[in-house]
Amino acid sequence: MKRPIIAGNWKMNNNKEATKKLITELAPLVKDAECEVVVCVPFTSIETARKAARGTNIQLGAQNVHWAEKGAFTGEISADMLVELKVKYVLTGHSERRQYFGETDQTVNMRTKAALNAGMKVIMCVGELLSEREEKKTAEVVTRQTVEGLKDITKQELKRIV
Numbered sequence: 206m207k208r209p210i211i212a213g214n215w216k217m218n219n220n221k222e223a224t225k226k227l228i229t230e231l232a233p234l235v236k237d238a239e240c241e242v243v244v245c246v247p248f249t250s251i252e253t254a255r256k257a258a259r260g261t262n263i264q265l266g267a268q269n270v271h272w273a274e275k276g277a278f279t280g281e282i283s284a285d286m287l288v289e290l291k292v293k294y295v296l297t298g299h300s301e302r303r304q305y306f307g308e309t310d311q312t313v314n315m316r317t318k319a320a321l322n323a324g325m326k327v328i329m330c331v332g333e334l335l336s337e338r339e340e341k342k343t344a345e346v347v348t349r350q351t352v353e354g355l356k357d358i359t360k361q362e363l364k365r366i367v
Contacts, residue, residue: 310353
């Protein structure tokens with residue numbers, strides 16, 4: 206059985222100073238947690254978060270990853286860049302990425318594979334829009350997102366996906 210995980214996605218909040226303060230305050234509260242504790246911070250706070258979490262049981266996560274190793278993808282970050290920063294977890298397929306930035310089931314799959322190939326753990330997000338919920342399409346949407354997001358993922362790789 207997988208160890209339970211609690212992850213906080215900081216979205217577009219907290220500068221470096223606030224990141225350090227929040228992790229410093231969080232660390233004693235979760236030091237005896239019986240679950241994996243992950244903070245998914247903005248890219249600009251990754252290094253600060255890594256340093257603040259050093260010596261604690263708090264794991265570092267990123268909010269997105271690109272499927273390419275490198276290239277002309279302005280504003281994106283590769284899995285190798287995240288690994289170099291000691292990031293262990295990454296979110297893929299977050300509802301906001303899908304809704305506002307055109308993320309598709311296929312690009313979620315590509316991002317997930319890139320992170321797995323780099324040795325990271327993935328928190329693959331699935332979920333319906335309010336309109337889809339109101340139309341009673343939740344199961345259909347979540348099933349499709351899950352199946353497509355996990356396309357061509359091996360059983361071994363699946364062990365690193367939440």
